Amino acid sequence: MGVLVLGIDGLGSEGLKKLSEMGYLRSVDFIARRYFRATAKTCFPPQTVPAWISIFTGVNPGKHGLFSFFSTSRGRVRIHTSLDVRFPYVFEILSMLRRSVVLFNVPLSYPFRLLYGVGVPDWLAGNGRIVVRHEKKNIIYDIVKESRPISPALKSVLGWQKFADILEHELEIRRWVIEGLLELGYLENYFIVISDLDWLMHSFYHVIVKGNIPKYVEKVLRKISSLIDSIIKRACKRNMDIIIISDHGFKVYNKIVFVNTILKKLGLARGFTIRRVASRRKSRGGLKTLKIRRKSSSEKVLEKIFWFFQKVPIPHNIHRRIYRMVMRSNIRLFVDPDLSPVFSLLNIPAFFIGVNRRIRNKEAYVRYTVKMLSRIRDKHGRRLFSLVATRENIYWGPYVRRAPHICIFGSIRARYLTSAILMAVPIIHKTTNYHDFDSIFIAKSEGIVRGHVGGRSIYDVVPTIYALLDIPIQKGLDGQNIVNKEVRYADHTMRWKIASRIFIKTLKKIS
Ligand SMILES: [Zn+2]
Numbered sequence: 001m002g003v004l005v006l007g008i009d010g011l012g013s014e015g016l017k018k019l020s021e022m023g024y025l026r027s028v029d030f031i032a033r034r035y036f037r038a039t040a041k042t043c044f045p046p047q048t049v050p051a052w053i054s055i056f057t058g059v060n061p062g063k064h065g066l067f068s069f070f071s072t073s074r075g076r077v078r079i080h081t082s083l084d085v086r087f088p089y090v091f092e093i094l095s096m097l098r099r100s101v102v103l104f105n106v107p108l109s110y111p112f113r114l115l116y117g118v119g120v121p122d123w124l125a126g127n128g129r130i131v132v133r134h135e136k137k138n139i140i141y142d143i144v145k146e147s148r149p150i151s152p153a154l155k156s157v158l159g160w161q162k163f164a165d166i167l168e169h170e171l172e173i174r175r176w177v178i179e180g181l182l183e184l185g186y187l188e189n190y191f192i193v194i195s196d197l198d199w200l201m202h203s204f205y206h207v208i209v210k211g212n213i214p215k216y217v218e219k220v221l222r223k224i225s226s227l228i229d230s231i232i233k234r235a236c237k238r239n240m241d242i243i244i245i246s247d248h249g250f251k252v253y254n255k256i257v258f259v260n261t262i263l264k265k266l267g268l269a270r271g272f273t274i275r276r277v278a279s280r281r282k283s284r285g286g287l288k289t290l291k292i293r294r295k296s297s298s299e300k301v302l303e304k305i306f307w308f309f310q311k312v313p314i315p316h317n318i319h320r321r322i323y324r325m326v327m328r329s330n331i332r333l334f335v336d337p338d339l340s341p342v343f344s345l346l347n348i349p350a351f352f353i354g355v356n357r358r359i360r361n362k363e364a365y366v367r368y369t370v371k372m373l374s375r376i377r378d379k380h381g382r383r384l385f386s387l388v389a390t391r392e393n394i395y396w397g398p399y400v401r402r403a404p405h406i407c408i409f410g411s412i413r414a415r416y417l418t419s420a421i422l423m424a425v426p427i428i429h430k431t432t433n434y435h436d437f438d439s440i441f442i443a444k445s446e447g448i449v450r451g452h453v454g455g456r457s458i459y460d461v462v463p464t465i466y467a468l469l470d471i472p473i474q475k476g477l478d479g480q481n482i483v484n485k486e487v488r489y490a491d492h493t494m495r496w497k498i499a500s501r502i503f504i505k506t507l508k509k510i511s
Pocket of ligand 1: 047048247
């Protein structure tokens with residue numbers, strides 16, 4: 001039997017509805033209508049890395065320890081890997097119990113610490129190696145060796161049209177590989193994540209919801225759709241239990257709210273700095289990091305101009321043009337983190353506010369900032385932020401203190417998206433496609449109730465997988481199993497810790 005967990009990055013209920021109305025993702029819609037269907041709340045921030053880790057560990061970031069793409073410990077910025085994840089992934093426990101798994105593009109599964117089966121690295125792993133640990137190693141390897149991961153960074157280099165051509169070709173190969181793997185009856189459980197839809201949504205969600213899509217996007221959508229249809233069809237033929245899950249949905253935002261500008265007006269953030277976007281040639285997944293430099297004379301001039309823009313009333317259009325110019329260039333205007341007691345961190349968008357390490361009464365600053373920001377309303381009386389809360393209110397578990405002090409998110413209903421860039425005005429109008437908190441959670445199994453059940457959580461996926469496979473559910477998970485049956489609980493983490501420690505030791509020996 002076994003389980004298929006199909007992850008579709010960025011597919012929310014609204015996105016699924018629109019796409020299936022246009023004839024895409026028919027099989028997902030088919031399962032959703034006939035079996036279990038819920039909207040699942042995702043974690044904070046609703047972003048690919050923390051959310052997929054929460055989905056496949058079954059715990060909130062306070063227990064698995066990762067709050068973003070990057071780790072900034074000891075002044076060095078690097079992209080996280082699976083070795084940073086502090087809670088066992090469900091597929092690691094399955095591997096440990098000799099229940100075979102297929103991992104295909106599971107974000108931050110690489111390097112594969114504990115694996116019985118086959119692991120194909122995700123796009124964040126860059127030049128990661130395909131790993132097969134199974135008795136039928138040669139047959140499996142012959143199939144997966146064809147896969148060619150591609151990086152979304154290519155689209156900014158080549159432009160969407162050319163990127164779409166490459167993607168189309170790669171999707172063809174990927175389908176061949178995944179179909180081949182699904183033919184192998186001795187591989188039991190499949191964890192497959194489709195990332196491409198998220199990349200499409202970022203660029204085209206505002207036109208997808210209106211139902212008009214450019215031709216070159218249409219052909220990619222058709223390929224993604226037929227890949228997903230084929231996976232689901234094959235899993236049905238094998239009579240597998242199926243879970244379809246996404247890490248977040250999408251929304252069209254039409255305003256940007258500059259958190260640091262507001263903090264500055266409140267007297268909480270101070271100064272002015274310029275940061276350069278360092279495009280690291282070897283950076284995995286083409287993600288950008290920011291470097292801090294000393295202030296040059298040209299920056300001092302810029303600062304003067306900035307003050308002028310803040311003091312003198314200027315038409316909104318000019319501010320929009322400045323914002324566009326800044327986003328196209330490789331510089332970012334920012335407050336001075338040394339001078340500021342409180343400032344929003346340079347995530348994209350702004351999710352977190354940090355309190356200066358050198359400040360003594362941090363708690364008072366946190367309380368004051370939360371109070372002030374949650375009160376702010378726009379001229380229509382709507383709140384600017386749908387969420388302003390301390391990390392202790394959002395997370396629970398041993399790693400809460402690794403999160404920045406305050407979590408923040410723009411009002412989804414009023415369509416505000418946050419930014420950490422310093423601008424002379426607090427708000428500008430601009431259409432941006434970005435994530436929201438509503439994921440889809442669809443399941444097909446004998447033991448799972450049918451129908452639309454309303455709200456669930458992404459943390460419910462892992463306990464459900466354990467229950468479907470008749471394995472005692474890991475203790476300390478944050479969700480509930482949705483299978484209608486008696487379940488047992490156990491702690492697998494002791495064995496997992498020992499096994500993964502051995503793996504890290506051998507990894508160090510090799511490198
Ligand atoms: Zn995502």
